[in-house]
Amino acid sequence: MQKLQLAKRVVRFAVIHVILFTLALSLTIIPSTFAKQPPTTTAKQLFEQGEALYQAGRFTEAVTTLQQAVRSYQRESNNLAQAAALTNLSLVYQQLGSWKEADVTINNSLNLLGWNEKNQKLNVNNPKSELLEILAQTLNIQGELQLTQGQADTSVKTSQQAEQIWKKLGDNAGVTRSRINQAQALRVAGFYRRSLDILEEVSQQLQAQPDSLVKVTALRSLGNVLQQLGELELSQNTLQKSLKIAQRLQLPLEISLAEFSLGNTARSLSNIKDTITHYENAAKIAPNPLTKVQAQINQLSLLVESEQIAEVQKLIPTIQSQLAILPTTQVGIYARINFAHTIIKIGNKKDIAEILASSIKQAKTIGDERAESYALGSLGEVYEQNNQWQEAQDLTEQALFIAQKIDASDIAYRWEWQLGRLLKAQGNIPAAIGAYDSAVATLESLRSDLVAVNRDVQFNFRDGVEPIYRESVELLLQEQGQDKPDLDKVRKRIEALQLAELDNFFREACLSNQFVVLDNVVDKDNQNTAIFYPIILDNHLEIIVKLPKQPLIHKTSVVSREEVEQLVTKMRQTIVAPSAIKEFQAVSQQLYDWLIKPVETDLKNDGVNTLVFIPDGSLRNIPMSALYDGEEYVVQKYAIAVSPGLQLFTPKPLAQRRLNALAGGLSQSPKNEDFEPLPNVKVELKFIQQLGVSTTTLLDDNFTTKILEKTINDQPFRVVHLATHGQFSSKAKDTFILTVDGRINVSELDSLLKSREQKRTEPIELLVLSACETAAGDNRAALGLAGIAIRSGARSTLASLWQIGDDSTASFIREFYSELITGKTTAEALRLSQLKLLADQKYNRPMYWAPYVLVGNWL
CATH class of the missing domain: 3.30.420 (Nucleotidyltransferase; domain 5)
Incomplete structure (x- = not known):
């Protein structure tokens, strides 16, 4: 019997914007298969009818038909076929959002197959390959279900068990599916590097496989996960491979899904023209209305975001006319909610309210409480915009109650924020502060989830998270009464925002919450x-x-x-x-x-x-x-x-003993980089040595990543001075310094400098970056400087905010170290060096003396 490839729904949403801007089909984990079943007559026909109904999106009818198949196989005492039918029935329940039924059904299938859940082994001697294949398929589906229910660690183990069975069967495609499922679960669990390692191995294995539907869908899944991890160029290349194979095999659905995913990646790369082209292609070739509408909705949200109002007004009625024919499934409901949310500020409020009210009923029908919470909260937002405060509050509280009941913190914070806005609008400041406090606390509990995914895909930090902190601060400052406002709470709240910004910058929650007061x-x-x-x-x-x-x-x-x-x-x-x-x-x-x-x-x-x-x-x-x-x-x-407000070390004076420094520099730009030469780097480094600082110098050809890392590990340098081009950006991947063999970005610099911690307990006292600049046109570029200061583990970081002539830099550096070795505080040494330039007619403009910034310990 031909296997049916199923596009699976995303496992777990980190935040609401994943659903609202990147739809379920674009975050496919891996296609699953209807399990094979042994041939019989009537039961087989029922089984095949269930498959056809599933394929047609008629899930409620598919449930009834597969239940009949299960009973028929049960009467025949055909446990193997009954297990296969139960497994497929579980798949249908998942599409309906009936999670309890899906869980019970999959467990019944595993029991019939003789799988011992506790011991993770079969209670069957010498099992036949047919049984093993159905078991492996069932474990794959169970792993996806577990991930859907937030059981990431359990899902990893289940997928690993499925992988071992596929290996015994010699089924490379099955192994690939299981490993991609593992990678997805590891990502959700926070093990991003392990997830990426698996995906890179899978990518190599797929290259040797012949063109097939499995290869198409595996490559697309890989591309989607890479997109979520922020590996956008690699995601784009992988998705293009999937698209080309799908085109060669003439698979319309797979072509449409690949175009859809490419649109999402192009959007993350801020390539609006390509994004629209991919979405239009996806809608044009889509063989079913749901896939078509999803592509159009994503295109609509992009048009709204880029304020292309004329195009928006053309597309709205096209989408709206198709909503009625969408299936009553989780993906169909989310498509409706997504459409309503996309036009919530520009569309007809009555129409939007009707769409959301219908979505609430549909979510109740299929028992999907998460979708119900989304729809209720979004409808509350419509009433909020219409200044109907009490109605909005009632709906928001219902949405929040459901989100808390199902432990969906990833959406609860949104409704807590909305409730805070509504209470503020009604003049209830104390209650509003309480709601905002809850939203912030929920965000803090979600740190690892919120930063797990590429920020441009996962959520817009500046629109979806930052306002919560700032609006909260504004409320706190309005609070009246004894010892009010609470200024200490206000500044701690703004420091928490800065921590969230840095988490978002690095895409990982790696910074300590322990502040030095x-x-x-x-x-x-x-x-x-x-x-x-x-x-x-x-x-x-x-x-x-x-x-x-x-x-x-x-x-x-x-x-x-x-x-x-x-x-x-x-x-x-x-x-x-x-x-x-x-x-x-x-x-x-x-x-x-x-x-x-x-x-x-x-x-x-x-x-x-x-x-x-x-x-x-x-x-x-x-x-x-x-x-x-x-x-x-x-x-x-x-x-x-x-100070970033996050002191990793208590500020204290630079120890009064002779300084020793590792001084590295690059006077010529590498061949593949377009930076001006820095001829005075040699003079700069020589000045440091002449002042009596014990110096180990790595210049030009010796200034490589490997030599730098080895040298830092060899000696306990108190100062690391790097005279080379570098850039600070609001994006971690664009924050780097140059060596002769290329760029060291901020994450790699972190690993390089912190590798010394394995051998040495003392931190670097001072990191100097004397020829850096902030990225042009990036009004948050200095976030990259804060990122380097935090991740380097140095007590102090001295850097320049913009590039200036390296002759003035050499003069500045000579004066800075001259003051530092006399026992001045780092901040005072910086000040006196700047004053020296200010007093020089040649360098008295702020452009020469002002770019130097000291971050961290000022003593």
């Missing part, structure tokens, strides 16, 4: 230091300041987020323009008036000489040392440092 450092040991927490909100710029042995101070400037970000952008543009000094000073003075002027008297009265900023958002991209008060720059009055 900087207040203790300021109050006890550094009573000349003030800590600034600027917080950018929609209509306010809030400043929280910690002065030595003083309670927190809070100041507000009534200025919009847009005004702040425009001013920051203008400051960055004018600071590097030689002829725009007056324009720069005017912009810089405005920022000074917002950030420092409100507390300048307090700073003076407390004898503060060092300012530590924990900058928010785009403020990371500007050097605080260059803020201008109308007469002087801040650097002329204060030493300046920046």
Whole structure:
């Protein structure tokens, strides 16, 4: 009997946006097969009818027919065939979202096959290959079901058992399916590297296999998983292979699904033109209405996102006319919800409400509580936009209740956030704060899930997560009463946002939640230091300041987020323009008036000489040392440092013993890189050595990744100084430094520098990156600098925000180390070095002395 390939639904959704922007068919795990069954007459006909009904999407009828087949085989005492029918019945239940029935049915099948769940072995001596094949297929399907129910670890083990049976049978296609299932489960469980290792092995194995339907679907599944892991170029190449084979084999459904997946990957690569082409191709060739509508809905969401309103208005009625013929299945329901959510801000509210109300009924019909929660919450959002607060609150609370009941934290946080907005709109600030607190707590519990997937596919951090923190902070600052607002809670909330940003940057929850409380450092040991927490909100710029042995101070400037970000952008543009000094000073003075002027008297009265900023958002991209008060720059009055708010080490002075440094540099750009030469790198490194710093130098041809790693491991260097081109970006893959053999990105740098921890317990005291720059056009590029500072494990990181002449850099570095070896604090050594350039007629413009930023330990 011919096997039926089934496109399986995504296992577990990390956040709602996975469903709303990347539909179930695009996240296929692996096609499963209807299990084979031994030939009989009536029962066989029922079995085949069930298969045909399944293929036609008539799942409710398929259930009835397969149940009849099960009973017929039971009367014949044909356990093997009965088990096969039960396995296929479980598949149909899964498509209907009837998870309990699917679970019971698959377990009944395994019992009939003689599988001992506890001992993970067959209670059958010398089993026939036919039994083993049905068992392997059943275990594959059970593994997928377990993953659907959030049992990732169990799913891995089940898929491994299926793999062993396929190996005994010599079925390479079966082995491939099981290994891809394992990779998917490992990814969900948080073992991203192991998942990718398996997928790379599978990719090699698939190359030797002949063209087949299994190869097409396996390659597509591999491409989808690679997309989720952020390996976008590799995903694109893999999906193209799947598409070409599907075209050669003339498989319309597989061609459509491959085009659909390619559209999702192109979207992640921000290639709008190719994305639309792939979605249009997918819809055009789709052999069934569901696949067609899904492609059109994804295209619609892209058009809405890119504000192509005329095209949106053309496509909406086309999709809407097809909704009625979609099957009442989980995928069909999600398609309707997705469509409604996509047009929620631009469509007819009555039509959207009717679609969602219908989706709620359908979800109840098939017993899919997750889909019901989505539909209820989305309908609540429609009422919210219509200012019908009580109706919206009732629906949101119902959605939240269901999400909490089924332990779906990945969607519960969304309804907690929505409830907070509704309570705020009704003036109930304390209750709104409670709802936001719950949303933040749920997000914290979901850290590993939220960062597991490529952020552009998984969710838009700036739209779907960041606002929760900022709106929460805004509410906390509105709270009235004794000891209100709670400023300590406010700054901890903004630090939690910064932690979430860095998790999102690295796509893994690897940073410790254990903060060093900087207040203790300021109050006890550094009573000349003030800590600034600027917080950018929609209509306010809030400043929280910690002065030595003083309670927190809070100041507000009534200025919009847009005004702040425009001013920051203008400051960055004018600071590097030689002829725009007056324009720069005017912009810089405005920022000074917002950030420092409100507390300048307090700073003076407390004898503060060092300012530590924990900058928010785009403020990371500007050097605080260059803020201008109308007469002087801040650097002329204060030493300046920046902290990500996440101190891995307690700040303490650079140990007063002779410095030893590993100094690496590259004076010429590698052949495949387009960077200007840095001829003064040799001078820069020689200066360090001449100042009496014990130096091991790796220059040009000796500055390779392997030599750098080996050298760092050989000696306990206190300073690592890298004079080479580098770039900071809001994307980890675009944050790197150059060696002669290519780029070391931030994740690889982390591994390289931290490899010393296996041999040495002391951290690097100071990491210097003297020729780096922030990525052009990226207003959050300095996030990459924070990422390097955190992941390097160094107490302090000194880096430049933009590229300048390397002759001035050499002069700066000579002065910096001259001050450092005399016992100055790192921040003071930086300040004095900048003042030296400022006093030089040749380098007195901020473009020369201002780019250097100290991150981390300032002592």
